[in-house]
Amino acid sequence: MSRRDEHAEISEQLVLFVAGALDRETQSRIAEHTATCPSCAAELDQWQLISGGLRRLPTPQPSPSLVARTRAMVAAQIAERREGRQNRTVLIFLALFSWLVTIVGWPVFRLLTGGLLSLLDIRFHQMWLLFAIFSALTCLAGGTAAVLLSARRQQERRFAL
Ligand SMILES: [Zn+2]
Structure with a gap:
């Protein structure tokens, strides 16, 4: 798989990576890629920010x-x-x-x-x-x-x- 193809594939899976919804092998592959790809690293940062923000939102309470x-x-x-x-x-x-x-x-x-x-x-x-x-x-x-x-x-x- 070329570097370009891998980049495209991993970019698509970054959301799932942040959510922890991927198998261990894919998780480590994405971690390896983002360590060397500034574009994916930046995108990953964005998703982690959003994910953290969502987690901090209060749980809706019935009125x-x-x-x-x-x-x-x-x-x-x-x-x-x-x-x-x-x-x-x-x-x-x-x-x-x-x-x-x-x-x-x-x-x-x-x-x-x-x-x-x-x-x-x-x-x-x-x-x-x-x-x-x-x-x-x-x-x-x-x-x-x-x-x-x-x-x-x-x-x-x-x-x-
Ligand atoms: Zn990349």
Whole structure:
């Protein structure tokens, strides 16, 4: 390889040399060349200056307002999720409570209107049992639908963020 060709090739690789991105053999070849070639030595100086300057630049930091906003968003999301869980618990409790009131309320109503004897009626017991099962199923279906709806609403809100 002629001196000219080598000079052209090494001149192209000086940036990589400064970055330390070349294999050891090439690094030492370039070091040898720049020791005897004033033009490449000067260029190498330039690149080393630039590289040193880049290294001294401060690492970009996220702005405090962005950090605060992100933190607030995360906190809001956590609160929302907790609130959703609480809502679900309250809903299940309300469904159970209304079912209990209905189930207990009927014999009480019957007792008040028909007297103690009417409670012993076997047909009333059967009907009450059927009613209990039926209303439980209704409450369960309603509760499931409500839970599913609130879960989906929460998911939609998460996507909207
Ligand atoms: Zn050179």
